[in-house]
Amino acid sequence: MTKEPSGELIRIEDVHKTYHIGDMKVHALRGFSLSIERGTFVAIMGPSGSGKSTFMNIVGCLDKPSSGEYYLDGVSISKMHRDQLADIRNKKVGFVFQQFNLLARTTALENVELPLLYSEEKDQKEFKERAMKALTAVGLADRSDHHPSQLSGGQQQRVAIARSLINNPQLILADEPTGALDSKTSVEIMAIFQRLNHEQNISIVVVTHEPDIAHYADRIIVFKDGKVLSDEPVPEPRNAAKELSEWPVDEDDEEEPAA
Protein backbone atom coordinates (compact mmCIF):
# COMPACT_ATOMS: atom_id res chain seq x y z
CA MET A 1 0.00 0.00 0.00
CA THR A 2 2.08 2.90 -1.22
CA LYS A 3 0.61 6.34 -1.50
CA GLU A 4 2.31 9.39 -2.84
CA PRO A 5 1.04 12.62 -1.37
CA SER A 6 0.59 15.02 -4.26
CA GLY A 7 0.35 18.57 -3.04
CA GLU A 8 -1.62 20.50 -0.52
CA LEU A 9 -5.40 20.06 -0.39
CA ILE A 10 -6.23 21.94 2.82
CA ARG A 11 -4.47 24.99 4.18
CA ILE A 12 -5.66 26.70 7.34
CA GLU A 13 -3.98 29.95 8.42
CA ASP A 14 -4.64 31.42 11.85
CA VAL A 15 -8.32 30.51 11.72
CA HIS A 16 -10.69 31.78 14.40
CA LYS A 17 -14.38 31.04 14.73
CA THR A 18 -16.53 32.95 17.17
CA TYR A 19 -20.22 32.32 17.62
CA HIS A 20 -22.42 35.09 18.98
CA ILE A 21 -25.40 34.09 21.04
CA GLY A 22 -27.14 37.21 22.27
CA ASP A 23 -24.42 39.14 24.11
CA MET A 24 -22.33 36.05 24.63
CA LYS A 25 -19.35 35.10 22.50
CA VAL A 26 -18.23 31.51 22.14
CA HIS A 27 -14.68 31.12 20.85
CA ALA A 28 -14.99 27.76 19.14
CA LEU A 29 -11.67 28.06 17.24
CA ARG A 30 -8.94 30.23 18.69
CA GLY A 31 -6.33 30.58 15.99
CA PHE A 32 -4.20 27.78 14.56
CA SER A 33 -2.67 26.85 11.23
CA LEU A 34 -2.27 23.53 9.51
CA SER A 35 -1.87 21.94 6.14
CA ILE A 36 -3.16 18.61 4.85
CA GLU A 37 -1.69 16.96 1.77
CA ARG A 38 -3.93 15.47 -0.87
CA GLY A 39 -4.49 11.76 -0.37
CA THR A 40 -3.93 11.70 3.38
CA PHE A 41 -6.15 10.08 5.96
CA VAL A 42 -6.41 12.26 9.06
CA ALA A 43 -8.12 11.59 12.39
CA ILE A 44 -9.28 14.48 14.58
CA MET A 45 -9.59 13.88 18.31
CA GLY A 46 -10.15 16.01 21.40
CA PRO A 47 -12.67 16.55 24.19
CA SER A 48 -16.27 17.56 23.67
CA GLY A 49 -16.50 21.25 22.83
CA SER A 50 -12.88 21.51 21.66
CA GLY A 51 -13.90 22.67 18.18
CA LYS A 52 -13.75 19.49 16.09
CA SER A 53 -17.13 19.86 14.40
CA THR A 54 -16.60 23.60 13.95
CA PHE A 55 -13.33 22.77 12.19
CA MET A 56 -15.07 20.19 9.98
CA ASN A 57 -17.80 22.68 9.04
CA ILE A 58 -15.18 25.16 7.89
CA VAL A 59 -13.11 22.56 6.05
CA GLY A 60 -16.31 21.35 4.34
CA CYS A 61 -17.30 24.89 3.31
CA LEU A 62 -20.49 24.68 5.37
CA ASP A 63 -19.32 27.70 7.34
CA LYS A 64 -16.66 30.39 7.08
CA PRO A 65 -13.99 31.39 9.59
CA SER A 66 -14.55 34.61 11.57
CA SER A 67 -10.96 35.51 10.75
CA GLY A 68 -7.96 33.86 9.17
CA GLU A 69 -7.67 32.11 5.83
CA TYR A 70 -8.80 28.78 4.52
CA TYR A 71 -7.67 27.44 1.15
CA LEU A 72 -9.25 24.32 -0.31
CA ASP A 73 -7.35 22.97 -3.29
CA GLY A 74 -5.57 26.33 -3.61
CA VAL A 75 -8.77 28.39 -3.60
CA SER A 76 -9.42 30.93 -0.84
CA ILE A 77 -12.74 30.19 0.83
CA SER A 78 -12.85 32.88 3.49
CA LYS A 79 -14.41 35.62 1.38
CA MET A 80 -16.69 33.55 -0.79
CA HIS A 81 -20.43 34.04 -1.04
CA ARG A 82 -22.85 31.41 0.12
CA ASP A 83 -23.66 30.12 -3.39
CA GLN A 84 -19.97 29.91 -4.32
CA LEU A 85 -19.37 27.92 -1.14
CA ALA A 86 -22.24 25.57 -1.99
CA ASP A 87 -20.83 25.05 -5.45
CA ILE A 88 -17.33 24.18 -4.20
CA ARG A 89 -18.81 21.95 -1.52
CA ASN A 90 -20.92 19.99 -4.01
CA LYS A 91 -17.99 19.47 -6.34
CA LYS A 92 -15.24 18.65 -3.89
CA VAL A 93 -16.55 17.40 -0.56
CA GLY A 94 -18.56 14.41 0.65
CA PHE A 95 -20.02 14.28 4.17
CA VAL A 96 -20.69 11.36 6.50
CA PHE A 97 -22.32 11.80 9.91
CA GLN A 98 -22.75 9.77 13.08
CA GLN A 99 -26.51 9.37 12.60
CA PHE A 100 -26.31 8.48 8.87
CA ASN A 101 -28.92 11.16 7.98
CA LEU A 102 -30.74 9.01 5.44
CA LEU A 103 -34.31 9.70 4.32
CA ALA A 104 -36.50 7.02 5.87
CA ARG A 105 -39.10 6.69 3.13
CA THR A 106 -36.76 6.30 0.20
CA THR A 107 -34.64 3.40 -0.99
CA ALA A 108 -30.89 3.11 -0.57
CA LEU A 109 -30.47 3.94 -4.27
CA GLU A 110 -32.63 7.07 -4.02
CA ASN A 111 -30.77 8.20 -0.91
CA VAL A 112 -27.49 7.92 -2.79
CA GLU A 113 -28.90 9.80 -5.78
CA LEU A 114 -30.15 12.66 -3.64
CA PRO A 115 -27.16 15.04 -3.99
CA LEU A 116 -27.50 14.77 -7.79
CA LEU A 117 -30.90 16.45 -7.66
CA TYR A 118 -29.04 19.69 -6.97
CA SER A 119 -26.80 19.34 -9.98
CA GLU A 120 -27.42 21.02 -13.30
CA GLU A 121 -27.61 17.84 -15.33
CA LYS A 122 -30.93 16.05 -15.29
CA ASP A 123 -30.17 12.69 -16.83
CA GLN A 124 -32.18 10.31 -14.61
CA LYS A 125 -30.68 7.20 -16.16
CA GLU A 126 -27.18 8.45 -15.54
CA PHE A 127 -28.13 9.33 -11.94
CA LYS A 128 -29.24 5.74 -11.35
CA GLU A 129 -26.07 4.35 -12.89
CA ARG A 130 -23.85 6.57 -10.80
CA ALA A 131 -25.76 5.77 -7.62
CA MET A 132 -25.52 2.06 -8.36
CA LYS A 133 -21.79 2.38 -8.93
CA ALA A 134 -21.38 4.15 -5.57
CA LEU A 135 -23.46 1.47 -3.81
CA THR A 136 -21.32 -1.19 -5.45
CA ALA A 137 -18.19 0.55 -4.17
CA VAL A 138 -19.43 0.07 -0.59
CA GLY A 139 -20.58 -3.50 -1.21
CA LEU A 140 -24.32 -2.83 -1.15
CA ALA A 141 -25.39 -3.30 -4.75
CA ASP A 142 -27.77 -6.07 -3.64
CA ARG A 143 -29.58 -3.79 -1.17
CA SER A 144 -30.30 -0.89 -3.50
CA ASP A 145 -34.09 -1.15 -3.16
CA HIS A 146 -34.09 -1.51 0.64
CA HIS A 147 -35.32 1.30 2.85
CA PRO A 148 -33.08 2.43 5.73
CA SER A 149 -35.24 0.60 8.30
CA GLN A 150 -34.53 -2.63 6.43
CA LEU A 151 -30.76 -2.16 6.79
CA SER A 152 -28.39 -2.63 9.73
CA GLY A 153 -26.60 0.39 11.21
CA GLY A 154 -23.41 -0.50 9.37
CA GLN A 155 -25.28 -0.90 6.09
CA GLN A 156 -27.00 2.45 6.61
CA GLN A 157 -23.61 4.07 7.17
CA ARG A 158 -22.36 2.43 3.97
CA VAL A 159 -25.31 3.95 2.10
CA ALA A 160 -24.31 7.31 3.59
CA ILE A 161 -20.73 6.78 2.38
CA ALA A 162 -22.05 5.89 -1.10
CA ARG A 163 -24.06 9.13 -1.04
CA SER A 164 -20.91 11.06 -0.08
CA LEU A 165 -19.13 9.55 -3.12
CA ILE A 166 -21.74 10.45 -5.71
CA ASN A 167 -20.08 13.64 -6.95
CA ASN A 168 -16.58 12.10 -7.02
CA PRO A 169 -15.27 14.23 -4.13
CA GLN A 170 -11.59 14.85 -3.48
CA LEU A 171 -12.31 14.92 0.23
CA ILE A 172 -14.60 13.00 2.57
CA LEU A 173 -15.36 14.52 5.97
CA ALA A 174 -16.79 12.11 8.52
CA ASP A 175 -17.85 13.43 11.95
CA GLU A 176 -17.88 10.45 14.35
CA PRO A 177 -18.92 7.99 11.62
CA THR A 178 -18.56 4.98 13.94
CA GLY A 179 -20.07 6.62 17.02
CA ALA A 180 -23.33 4.66 16.66
CA LEU A 181 -21.79 1.34 15.57
CA ASP A 182 -20.43 -1.77 17.31
CA SER A 183 -16.73 -2.57 17.09
CA LYS A 184 -16.69 -4.95 14.13
CA THR A 185 -19.03 -2.75 12.10
CA SER A 186 -16.78 0.20 12.94
CA VAL A 187 -13.77 -1.65 11.51
CA GLU A 188 -15.81 -2.41 8.36
CA ILE A 189 -16.50 1.30 7.93
CA MET A 190 -12.82 2.12 8.46
CA ALA A 191 -11.92 -0.53 5.86
CA ILE A 192 -14.09 1.27 3.31
CA PHE A 193 -12.46 4.61 4.12
CA GLN A 194 -8.98 3.07 3.87
CA ARG A 195 -9.84 1.50 0.52
CA LEU A 196 -11.22 4.76 -0.91
CA ASN A 197 -8.13 6.51 0.38
CA HIS A 198 -5.65 4.01 -1.05
CA GLU A 199 -7.36 3.12 -4.31
CA GLN A 200 -8.89 6.46 -5.30
CA ASN A 201 -6.55 8.80 -3.41
CA ILE A 202 -9.58 10.47 -1.78
CA SER A 203 -8.48 12.49 1.25
CA ILE A 204 -10.33 11.50 4.40
CA VAL A 205 -10.81 13.42 7.65
CA VAL A 206 -12.52 11.49 10.44
CA VAL A 207 -13.51 12.90 13.84
CA THR A 208 -13.51 10.24 16.53
CA HIS A 209 -13.48 9.91 20.30
CA GLU A 210 -11.95 6.44 20.04
CA PRO A 211 -8.13 6.13 19.92
CA ASP A 212 -8.51 2.68 18.29
CA ILE A 213 -10.39 4.22 15.38
CA ALA A 214 -7.95 7.13 15.07
CA HIS A 215 -5.11 4.65 14.48
CA TYR A 216 -6.49 3.66 11.08
CA ALA A 217 -5.43 7.14 9.95
CA ASP A 218 -1.98 8.30 8.80
CA ARG A 219 -2.02 11.31 11.08
CA ILE A 220 -3.78 12.27 14.32
CA ILE A 221 -4.57 15.90 15.16
CA VAL A 222 -5.77 16.54 18.71
CA PHE A 223 -7.82 19.65 19.47
CA LYS A 224 -8.13 21.35 22.81
CA ASP A 225 -9.95 24.58 23.59
CA GLY A 226 -10.24 25.54 19.94
CA LYS A 227 -6.57 24.99 19.15
CA VAL A 228 -4.35 22.17 17.95
CA LEU A 229 -2.82 20.47 20.99
CA SER A 230 -0.81 17.90 19.02
CA ASP A 231 -0.40 16.81 15.42
CA GLU A 232 1.49 13.56 14.86
CA PRO A 233 1.94 11.02 12.09
CA VAL A 234 0.86 7.45 12.85
CA PRO A 235 4.01 5.37 12.20
CA GLU A 236 2.11 2.19 11.34
CA PRO A 237 -1.58 2.77 10.76
CA ARG A 238 -3.84 -0.19 11.51
CA ASN A 239 -5.05 -2.13 8.49
CA ALA A 240 -8.83 -2.58 8.74
CA ALA A 241 -9.18 -5.03 5.84
CA LYS A 242 -6.49 -7.28 7.31
CA GLU A 243 -8.09 -7.19 10.76
CA LEU A 244 -11.46 -8.12 9.28
CA SER A 245 -9.97 -11.07 7.43
CA GLU A 246 -8.60 -12.33 10.75
CA TRP A 247 -11.71 -11.49 12.78
CA PRO A 248 -12.72 -14.40 15.03
CA VAL A 249 -15.87 -16.07 13.73
CA ASP A 250 -18.79 -15.62 16.10
CA GLU A 251 -22.13 -16.92 14.91
CA ASP A 252 -23.99 -14.14 16.69
CA ASP A 253 -22.12 -11.71 14.47
CA GLU A 254 -23.21 -13.30 11.23
CA GLU A 255 -25.57 -11.18 9.23
CA GLU A 256 -28.80 -12.87 8.24
CA PRO A 257 -29.23 -12.75 4.50
CA ALA A 258 -32.35 -10.65 4.03
CA ALA A 259 -33.53 -12.14 0.75
Ligand SMILES: Nc1ncnc2c1ncn2[C@@H]1O[C@H](COP(=O)(O)OP(=O)(O)OP(=O)(O)O)[C@@H](O)[C@H]1O
Ligand atom coordinates in the same frame (compact mmCIF):
# COMPACT_ATOMS: atom_id res chain seq x y z
N1 LIG B 1 -23.82 26.99 16.06
C1 LIG B 1 -23.24 27.27 17.22
N2 LIG B 1 -23.61 28.36 17.92
C2 LIG B 1 -23.01 28.66 19.08
N3 LIG B 1 -22.03 27.95 19.65
C3 LIG B 1 -21.63 26.86 19.00
C4 LIG B 1 -22.20 26.46 17.76
N4 LIG B 1 -21.59 25.33 17.35
C5 LIG B 1 -20.68 25.02 18.30
N5 LIG B 1 -20.69 25.95 19.29
C6 LIG B 1 -19.80 25.98 20.47
O1 LIG B 1 -18.47 25.96 19.99
C7 LIG B 1 -17.65 25.12 20.80
C8 LIG B 1 -17.05 24.03 19.92
O2 LIG B 1 -18.11 23.18 19.49
P1 LIG B 1 -17.90 21.94 18.52
O3 LIG B 1 -19.25 21.46 18.15
O4 LIG B 1 -16.97 22.34 17.44
O5 LIG B 1 -17.16 20.90 19.48
P2 LIG B 1 -16.77 19.37 19.26
O6 LIG B 1 -15.30 19.28 19.51
O7 LIG B 1 -17.26 18.91 17.94
O8 LIG B 1 -17.53 18.62 20.44
P3 LIG B 1 -18.24 17.17 20.47
O9 LIG B 1 -17.12 16.19 20.69
O10 LIG B 1 -19.14 17.26 21.66
O11 LIG B 1 -18.96 16.95 19.19
C9 LIG B 1 -18.55 24.61 21.91
O12 LIG B 1 -18.37 25.42 23.03
C10 LIG B 1 -19.93 24.76 21.34
O13 LIG B 1 -20.88 24.95 22.36
Ligand SMILES: [Mg+2]
Ligand atom coordinates in the same frame (compact mmCIF):
# COMPACT_ATOMS: atom_id res chain seq x y z
MG1 LIG C 1 -18.69 17.52 17.33
